[in-house]
Amino acid sequence: MLEVKPQPEPAVPPETGAGLSIAEAARRTGVSAHTLRYYERAGLVINAVDRTSGGRRRYRQLDLDWIVICTKLRGTGMPIKVIRRYAELVSEGYGNEQERLDLLEAHRAEVTAQLAELQQNLKIIDHKIDVYRGRLAVGDADQLWAPRRPGGTR
C-alpha cells in the first residue's frame, strides 16, 4: 500500500455546490483518481456518484465516506470481491442486516487472526534484532554456535 494520507477538509455540505471533482475526491480520500474510477468499475461504489451535465463525476460527502470505508476494508485485507458483495448488500437496503453482520464478523475474525500472527512474527523479528544488537555491542564474540557453514546467525 502506498499510504497516501487523506487530506482532512471541512465536510462537503450536503446539497451545497455541485460536489467535488474527482481530483479533489482523490486528495481527500487518499485514493488516486485512477483507483477511484477502478473502484467504481469494480462495483465497490453502489450509489452512483452524481455527474455534471457533461458527465464529470461530482462527489458528495457520503460518497467520500463510503470510499473511505472501502479503504479501511482493503487496508485490513478484504478482497475487492468481498467489498463488492458488502456494497451490494448495503445497496439492497433493509432486510439483509444479518448477512452484512455475518460478513463483517467473518472479516473481523480474519483481521484478529492476522493481527495475532503479525504480533507473533514481530516478536521473532525483535528477537533477531536483539541478537544483532548484542553481537554488535559485544564485538562478535558469539559466532561459535552456528558451526555448519559460514554466515553465523541466520
Added chain:
Amino acid sequence: MLEVKPQPEPAVPPETGAGLSIAEAARRTGVSAHTLRYYERAGLVINAVDRTSGGRRRYRQLDLDWIVICTKLRGTGMPIKVIRRYAELVSEGYGNEQERLDLLEAHRAEVTAQLAELQQNLKIIDHKIDVYRGRLAVGDADQLWAPRRPGGTR
C-alpha cells in the same frame, strides 16, 4: 496467505540420515514443494540444500529453520527481494551485521506501522459491527439518519 500449518516434528538430527525429501520439508515448514523450489530460485535460500547423487534435495534442520524464518518475514510483508538481500548479507558472513540490523529494524518499523493501522481499522470495523448488532437487536429503529438514498447505514 493460505496458512498451511507447519507440522512440528522432532528436529532432524544433524548429519543423521541424509536429510528430508522436499515433500517432507514442505510438510514441516508449511510451504508447498513448488514454493520451496521457487524460493530457492528466487535466491532466498543461500546455503545450497544438499542433493542426493541423483539430484534430489535433502533438507537438514538448518535449512528448515531458515525457510521458516523466511516465512515469518514474508508473513510480515517483507517482499521477496528484500528477503533475498537479507539472505545475501547472511551468506556473506561476518562484517555486515550492522547492515543486517538496519534492514531488520527498517522492516520492524514497517511492521509496527502495519500493526497500528490494522488495529485502527479493526476498531472501525468493530464499530460497524456494533451498529448492526444494535440495529438487529432493536428491530431497525434507527434507519432515519441516512436519508439520502435507500440502504441505510453504510
Added chain:
DNA sequence: CTAAGATTTAGAGCGTGCTCGAAGTCAAGC
C-alpha cells in the same frame, strides 16, 4: 528388472489490485 510414484528443471500461467494510455469530451479563462 520393472512399474509406480516422487522429484527435477525451466518456463509459462494465473489471480489480485492496481496503474497507465489513448483518444475523445468538457469546462474555464481570456
Added chain:
DNA sequence: GCTTGACTTCGAGCACGCTCTAAATCTTAG
C-alpha cells in the same frame, strides 16, 4: 471562439508471489 488542462471510457499493462506444466530422471517396492 480558442486554448489549456482536467476529465471521460475502457482496454491494456504491470508487479508480485506464487502455482502449475511437461518432459525427463530418480528411487523404491515388489
